[in-house]
Amino acid sequence: MEQLYQSSFDLCWITDDLDFYFICSSNHSSTDKIENKHSCSNVLASKPVARTELFLGLRKSNGTEVNNSEFQQFLDREVTPRFPDGFTIISGQGQFKNDRGAILQERSKLLILLYPIAATSSQKVEKIRTAYIAAFQQQSVLRTDNLSCAAF
Numbered sequence: 271m272e273q274l275y276q277s278s279f280d281l282c283w284i285t286d287d288l289d290f291y292f293i294c295s296s297n298h299s300s301t302d303k304i305e306n307k308h309s310c311s312n313v314l315a316s317k318p319v320a321r322t323e324l325f326l327g328l329r330k331s332n333g334t335e336v337n338n339s340e341f342q343q344f345l346d347r348e349v350t351p352r353f354p355d356g357f358t359i360i361s362g363q364g365q366f367k368n369d370r371g372a373i374l375q376e377r378s379k380l381l382i383l384l385y386p387i388a389a390t391s392s393q394k395v396e397k398i399r400t401a402y403i404a405a406f407q408q409q410s411v412l413r414t415d416n417l418s419c420a421a422f
Contacts, residue, residue, distance in 0.1 A: 310419035319420045322383045322395050325412040326402055327364060329376040336406050341379065348401045349381065352394040358382040369409055384420050 310316045328336045336344075349357060364378040381398075385391045392415075399411045 314421065316419040316421040318387065319384045319418055320387045320391060321416045321418040322385075323414045324381040324383075324395070324399060324402070325364065325414075326379045326381060326406075327366075327376050327408055327411075328378055328406075329374070331407040331409075335377065340406075344402065344405060348398050348405075352398060353383055353385060355385070357384075384418065387417075 310318050328341070330336065345359070358381075360380040360382070362378045362380055363375065365373060365375045368374055383395065395413065399413060402408060402411050
């Protein structure tokens with residue numbers, strides 16, 4: 271059985287053979303738990319993997335945008351060394367409320383990572399988030415985590 275704990279989100283991923291559990295609890299109460307058992311046994315040649323999505327805004331706080339060259343350099347420097355087996359980038363358009371309460375729209379990129387469930391992987395994702403925030407003057411980078419069945 272392999273376990274992954276991430277303190278900032280209180281996530282715990284537990285796997286046992288082809289069955290795995292996703293347990294999420296809030297920071298406020300250990301009674302607020304959501305548990306979901308999922309199995310890859312009915313999907314031909316698949317295995318459970320972690321799926322993380324990072325929502326990367328392209329507008330810097332100074333009003334300029336991250337250009338294609340800057341974004342590619344970031345991928346080459348921060349993402350590829352941590353996840354050399356691959357990832358997916360999808361271009362999009364996002365909307366959010368900034369820290370002053372204004373609704374802003376901006377171009378964005380969605381980074382999708384599929385990787386073996388391991389404690390070190392979550393730490394690698396957090397380093398990417400921190401680096402993106404610092405490099406491109408971001409208020410935040412949204413992270414979502416799920417478990418998926420994948421066959422390569």
